[in-house]
Amino acid sequence: MVEPKPHVLALIPARGGSKGVPGKNIRDVAGKPLIAWTIEAAQQAGCIDRVVVSSDDEAILAVARACGAEVPFVRPAELAQDETPGVDVVLHALARLPDVTWVVLLQPTSPLRTAQDIDAAVARCWQAGAPACVSVTEAQTPPWWMFRLSAQGRLQSFLPERQRPQRRQDVPLLYALNGAVYVAQTDWLRQTRSFLTTETVAYAMPAERSIDIDTPLDLEIAACLLRHRAGG
Known part of the structure; x- marks a missing residue:
C-alpha cells in the first residue's frame, strides 16, 4: 500500500509587539517587508503545501495577505505576549488547521534562510526517520x-x-540553535510540546544565513547581506 503524501504546513509566527525593533516584522529590509523574505522562501520550497502566518496584528496580516500567505485566523492576544512559549503558538495553529501531518516553523526574524534550507531540513528529518529537525x-x-x-x-x-x-x-x-527552521511531525509535537528532544536531528547552516534579527544592528547586517545576495 502506498503511503499517503505528508501534508506539510509552513507556519510563520509574527506578533505585533516587538520591543527591541518596533514593528520589525513589516520593516523594510533590502526593499521588502521583513516577513516577505520568509514567506517567499516558504512558497519556493518544494516540500511545503501551505504557507500560513499567525499574528495578532492586522498590519502584519495585511502584509502577509499581500505577499500571498494564508491568514485563516487571528492569533488571540494571550498568545502574543513576550512570555508566550513558541510551541503554544504552533499548537494553536494546528488546532485550527486539520490534516496537517508535518509543521515547519519559520520565524520571520531569519530572512537569510532559503527555500533550499527549508527543503534540506525537512529531507534531513525524513531521511533520518526522526520526528523533528532544527537548524543550527x-x-x-x-x-x-x-x-x-x-x-x-x-x-x-x-x-x-x-x-x-x-x-x-x-x-x-x-x-x-539559529532559529531559522523547526520541523516536526504534528502528533509527536502535540505529545512532547517541544521541538527539542533526544530524538531531534539537526540541519547545519552557515553563519551568513543564520542571522536572527533582535536588534537594529541585526537588521542592518541582514539588509546588507540580502542586497549582496541580490547583486545590489
Missing part, C-alpha cells in the same frame, strides 16, 4: 571561554576552569 550553526564562542562578572567586576568562569582547552584547535565543534 557552528557556535562562534565556546562556552569554556565565557564568563560571568562578580559584583566586584571580576571574571568568573562559566564552566570549570580546569576543563578549558588551552588552544582553539582543541575545542570540540559545537553548534547553537
